[in-house]
Amino acid sequence: MIIFLQSTDIYYFNWKAYIYGIIKITYKIMNSSNYKILVTGGSGYIGSHTSVKLLQEGFSIVILDNLSNSSINVLKRIKELTNINFDFIEGDIRDKSLLRKIFKKYKFDAVIHFAGLKAVGESEEKPL
Numbered sequence: 001m002i003i004f005l006q007s008t009d010i011y012y013f014n015w016k017a018y019i020y021g022i023i024k025i026t027y028k029i030m031n032s033s034n035y036k037i038l039v040t041g042g043s044g045y046i047g048s049h050t051s052v053k054l055l056q057e058g059f060s061i062v063i064l065d066n067l068s069n070s071s072i073n074v075l076k077r078i079k080e081l082t083n084i085n086f087d088f089i090e091g092d093i094r095d096k097s098l099l100r101k102i103f104k105k106y107k108f109d110a111v112i113h114f115a116g117l118k119a120v121g122e123s124e125e126k127p128l
Contacts, residue, residue, distance in 0.1 A: 034060075035109040035110065036060045036108050037108065037110045037112060038064060038110070039054070039062070039063050039114065040064045040093050040111065040115035041064075041114030041115030041116060043063060043065040043067060043078075044070045046114055048070070048077070048078055050112060050114065051086070052081050055078070055082040055084045055086065060086070061087075062087040062102070062106055062108075063075065063078075063087070064089045064091055064115070065088070065089075065091075066092040066115075068117065069116075069117075093115045
């Protein structure tokens with residue numbers, strides 16, 4: 001399962017309801033804590049909230065982020081809030097070689113894509 005979510009979607013919707021909806025749908029489909037989910041952009045504002053909720057719901061996650069719009073401290077905070085270990089890969093989703101290595105190492109059941117070069121605040125300051 002691949003779930004695509006672009007930053008423009010966040011601007012028009014209640015993002016918390018949207019995230020919880022995605023998680024609820026994912027949980028109903030999978031209905032197990034044995035599933036591994038790749039969260040791209042998982043240390044960004046919306047990605048980090050999603051990562052916390054996924055961990056709290058029993059999913060195993062791997063966060064892939066290049067930290068261009070976030071901080072490594074967010075990962076520490078996710079760990080503090082959930083007390084659950086997860087893997088973090090610092091890298092860019094545009095790096096095809098890295099993606100091949102990641103998908104070879106992990107057997108993902110789903111991907112939730114939040115990575116983007118725009119930040120929510122920047123989108124609000126400089127809309128199209």
